[in-house]
Amino acid sequence: MARRALVAGLGIAGMAAAIGLRQAGWQPVIVERAPERRRGGYFVGLMPEGRQAATDLGIRDHLHTRNPPGGGKAWSLTRRGDLEPGLGFLHQPGDPAAVVRGDIEAALWQGVQGDVPVRFGTRPLTIDDTGAEVRVLLEDTATGEVRRESFDLVVGADGLRSEVRRMVFGPHEDHMVGWNAMICAFQLKEQVPSFEEADSITVARAGRAAWVFGFADRPPTVLLTYRTSDVDAEFAGSRVERLREVFADMDDPVVRHALDALEETPDFLFDSVHQVKMPRWSSGRVMLTGDAAWCLNLYSGMGATYALRGGAELGRALREHPDSLDAALTAWESELRPSVVRHQHLARVKGQLFVPSNVPIEVVRSVAVRLACAMRERRLAKARAKEARAA
Numbered sequence: 291m292a293r294r295a296l297v298a299g300l301g302i303a304g305m306a307a308a309i310g311l312r313q314a315g316w317q318p319v320i321v322e323r324a325p326e327r328r329r330g331g332y333f334v335g336l337m338p339e340g341r342q343a344a345t346d347l348g349i350r351d352h353l354h355t356r357n358p359p360g361g362g363k364a365w366s367l368t369r370r371g372d373l374e375p376g377l378g379f380l381h382q383p384g385d386p387a388a389v390v391r392g393d394i395e396a397a398l399w400q401g402v403q404g405d406v407p408v409r410f411g412t413r414p415l416t417i418d419d420t421g422a423e424v425r426v427l428l429e430d431t432a433t434g435e436v437r438r439e440s441f442d443l444v445v446g447a448d449g450l451r452s453e454v455r456r457m458v459f460g461p462h463e464d465h466m467v468g469w470n471a472m473i474c475a476f477q478l479k480e481q482v483p484s485f486e487e488a489d490s491i492t493v494a495r496a497g498r499a500a501w502v503f504g505f506a507d508r509p510p511t512v513l514l515t516y517r518t519s520d521v522d523a524e525f526a527g528s529r530v531e532r533l534r535e536v537f538a539d540m541d542d543p544v545v546r547h548a549l550d551a552l553e554e555t556p557d558f559l560f561d562s563v564h565q566v567k568m569p570r571w572s573s574g575r576v577m578l579t580g581d582a583a584w585c586l587n588l589y590s591g592m593g594a595t596y597a598l599r600g601g602a603e604l605g606r607a608l609r610e611h612p613d614s615l616d617a618a619l620t621a622w623e624s625e626l627r628p629s630v631v632r633h634q635h636l637a638r639v640k641g642q643l644f645v646p647s648n649v650p651i652e653v654v655r656s657v658a659v660r661l662a663c664a665m666r667e668r669r670l671a672k673a674r675a676k677e678a679r680a681a
């Protein structure tokens with residue numbers, strides 16, 4: 291008889307894990323706390339490893355990507371108000387695929403729908419690993435009704451503030467490392483005036499930055515990010531007013547347009563930045579994946595990629611170790627942990643590219659961006675000349 295797994299969370303990590311489990315012959319059930327599937331979301335750059343994982347999970351053909359030709363034009367706005375060629379997220383090595391989070395979730399949904407039971411408005415209340423099975427008390431969040439069920443494995447894919455992690459591995463404070471930084475991400479209705487639809491724009495100052503991410507076929511999304519010494523205080527009061535205060539001395543057309551758009555939209559993500567650090571991502575018959583396990587955070591630009599890899603590698607490990615769950619979970623973790631740890635470290639450096647922490651770093655950052663742009667221009671010119679010679 292096929293073994294049963296409970297997956298908590300219908301995000302990228304949860305659906306990827308469910309598909310991986312199906313590929314290994316398991317019967318997963320997904321429970322999602324929200325009453326329905328979410329859509330849309332913010333810009334995500336999917337790296338080659340993530341695209342490979344999408345292929346391994348059999349959903350690559352369903353993934354709608356939105357890259358402007360050549361990665362689109364990217365601009366930096368300087369302190370003097372000058373517009374300079376900039377380096378967009380899509381100009382990184384590896385040619386990231388431009389998507390919104392909902393594009394990845396929609397592709398995964400194609401792989402899950404009809405094949406994996408999904409129970410919305412449901413969350414685990416207690417988890418009891420007896421060694422032979424895991425007994426889970428599940429709550430219907432609309433009615434408050436509870437029922438007990440047994441599984442061979444529980445997968446916590448319930449995000450940064452994972453309840454599965456809290457119940458089985460200990461309190462949030464033991465695993466969440468705060469970065470003293472905040473983010474606000476949302477969709478623009480219209481591009482910043484005078485820019486082309488697919489342009490990307492960065493305004494990065496010491497401690498604050500605004501990023502506009504352009505797409506080929508939809509209006510851009512915005513990321514406002516800033517550093518703070520008191521994260522708790524950031525959640526008190528109006529988010530919009532707080533952001534206006536933080537960006538008060540950046541009265542340029544990009545920040546102005548973004549803040550005005552934020553005022554109009556009911557749908558934005560406002561959160562603090564963390565990483566999750568754990569000595570081990572599984573204990574007995576309970577495992578974590580995605581942000582619940584290792585949250586790389588947005589500065590790494592790798593969270594979605596690794597949420598997909600987590601599921602693809604889980605499927606592989608379970609297929610390679612069909613008779614021992616313990617061996618499969620050990621192999622799964624050994625495969626992922628070295629690169630996850632590397633990306634957690636790299637995120638600190640990338641964080642300075644997103645939002646420099648002080649003026650000297652802001653200066654170094656802008657020199658580095660100018661150099662990288664010049665090098666990219668030279669590379670492109672060489673490629674164009676080579677093409678012209680070949681024609």
Ligand SMILES: Cc1cc2nc3c(=O)[nH]c(=O)nc-3n(C[C@H](O)[C@H](O)[C@H](O)COP(=O)(O)OP(=O)(O)OC[C@H]3O[C@@H](n4cnc5c(N)ncnc54)[C@H](O)[C@@H]3O)c2cc1C
Nearest residue numbers: 299301302303323334335413449580581591592593594595
């Ligand atoms: C602004 C921003 C930009 C980003 N850019 C990039 C990028 O360019 N490239 C990249 O690779 N990554 C990026 N990321 C990171 C990436 O989006 C995340 O790492 C990824 O989406 C995490 O997926 P997840 O499934 O682990 O968690 P989540 O997306 O948090 O999903 C968790 C799911 O579990 C559900 N849930 C929560 N609690 C419970 C419960 N108790 N019971 C049942 N269900 C529950 C939630 O409702 C949700 O559906 C970015 C993140 C942000 C915020």
